[in-house]
Amino acid sequence: MTNTMQRSPLPTPPTYTSIPISAGDVVSRSIQNLSIAVSRHRPWPEFASLGVFDRPDNLPSAVARVQKNARFFLVNYSILLAACEALSLIGSPGSLLIVSAVVVLWLLLYFFREDPLILFGRHLNDYLVLLALFLSSLLALWFTACFWTLALGLAIGLLVCAVHAVFRNSDGLFLDEEEAASRGLVADRG
Numbered sequence: 001m002t003n004t005m006q007r008s009p010l011p012t013p014p015t016y017t018s019i020p021i022s023a024g025d026v027v028s029r030s031i032q033n034l035s036i037a038v039s040r041h042r043p044w045p046e047f048a049s050l051g052v053f054d055r056p057d058n059l060p061s062a063v064a065r066v067q068k069n070a071r072f073f074l075v076n077y078s079i080l081l082a083a084c085e086a087l088s089l090i091g092s093p094g095s096l097l098i099v100s101a102v103v104v105l106w107l108l109l110y111f112f113r114e115d116p117l118i119l120f121g122r123h124l125n126d127y128l129v130l131l132a133l134f135l136s137s138l139l140a141l142w143f144t145a146c147f148w149t150l151a152l153g154l155a156i157g158l159l160v161c162a163v164h165a166v167f168r169n170s171d172g173l174f175l176d177e178e179e180a181a182s183r184g185l186v187a188d189r190g
Contacts, residue, residue, distance in 0.1 A: 080161055
């Protein structure tokens with residue numbers, strides 16, 4: 001007697017597809033995410049209030065200040081670094097435009113993009129997007145020959161941010177209710 005028992009084929013894993021959206025929608029969502037991130041900056045009067053600057057007591061106190069201020073004023077420091085970079089290129093408007101365009105591409109297509117990028121009906125892999133952005137950055141730096149100018153602007157911006165972070169007394173910095181809820185520090189008892 002022969003066994004006519006057939007084996008069932010292995011189940012195929014489910015495939016997940018995303019709803020294709022246009023490149024314009026990807027960019028508009030990225031712009032929206034960028035504007036939300038920038039809107040989370042701390043008020044500039046709070047950032048630069050003269051009454052809260054003093055010298056730290058010791059090195060561990062300075063390190064603790066830097067860590068707390070870096071978390072609290074992260075967006076402000078990012079804006080300050082971007083401003084220092086832009087000011088370093090102010091003498092070369094062509095370089096400023098090219099570097100600004102590359103930075104905008106990085107922000108929109110890599111850092112603040114949530115949706116898959118589809119170009120000419122094909123889904124672009126994140127590694128391919130990263131490689132294209134990296135190569136465009138190298139090309140922009142080579143074309144504008146502004147590497148050392150950007151490095152100097154970055155160094156000045158980092159120095160200004162570090163001095164602020166060390167000397168800004170962080171004792172009065174607290175999270176607001178929205179930020180505490182978004183970080184999961186406050187439980188919803190609803």
